[in-house]
Amino acid sequence: MSLMDMYVHRDTPIHRLDPRVKIILAVFLTIFCFFLSNILLLFGLFLLLQLLILSTGVSIKRYSSSLWLVGRFALIFVILWPFFDKTGETVLLDLSIYKVTLESLLRSLSLALRILVMASGWFLLLYSTTQSRLVRGLVKLGMPYDLGLSLSIALRYIPHFIETMDMIKDAQVSRGYEVDSGGPWRRVRNFIPVLIPTFVFALRTSEGISASLVSRGYGASPVRTYHRDIRVRHTDAALITLIVVSVPSAIILDLMNLISI
Secondary structure, three states, X not given: OOOOOOOOOOOOHHHHOOHHHHHHHHHHHHHHHHHOOOHHHHHHHHHHHHHHHHOOOOOHHHHXXXXXXXXXXXXXXXXXXXXXXXXXXXEEEEEOOEEEEHXXXXXXXXXXXXXXXXXXXXXXHHHHOOHHXXXXXXXXXXXXXXHHHHHHHHHHHHHHXXXXXXXXXXXXXXXXXXXXXXXXXXXXXXXXXXXXXXXHXXXXXXXXXXXXXXHOOOOXXXXXXXXXXXXXXXXXXXXXXXXXXXXHHHHHHHHOOOOOO
């Protein structure tokens, strides 16, 4: 599964939300995690996000494989943290250069939860939003349309180019060509017969896309029109207001030490 195409085809309330709501939620959660250090609040937020993600209809097996990609980085931080932070009075493990205290352990767990919460926010967006609606939401939020179109084309065709490269590589191997043999420099040279056909394919594809855009009158009018436009409903507006108000409030409360653990 490509991280560029994680969308789950379902018709759930989260899928029907305006993409701008989910984009704002993901961005605010990312900002939120840079300031928040409360473990209980982070853990509760992480559990809530897991319920929301599973409500999109994604299978547990598929989601667990995606979460494990991020979980490994979080686990590495927890393991390596005692090498750099030996502060604290309650010693849990002392192996000379590797000293684990309760205080440093809590800080490492807080960092790990921040990473998981940030990733979960973006997973929720990607699992419940098609690429076209994602780009449309970004354009509605102020991204220039040309940049949005370029992003949409990249999301659509980069996985296709990767698949084409794999097909060309398999075809070369089936002819007896050794792509993965030798040292690093030799492997780079061996990969040239794979890259050249892929590059030619990319040029032909870009030429076809360019001709298609011209034939449809792209750029003929400065005012863009849409066959299916996205509109903010009352539910979307209420959720945006809730996100914009609650996230900064939680950050302020945590910075003022009104939420403690």
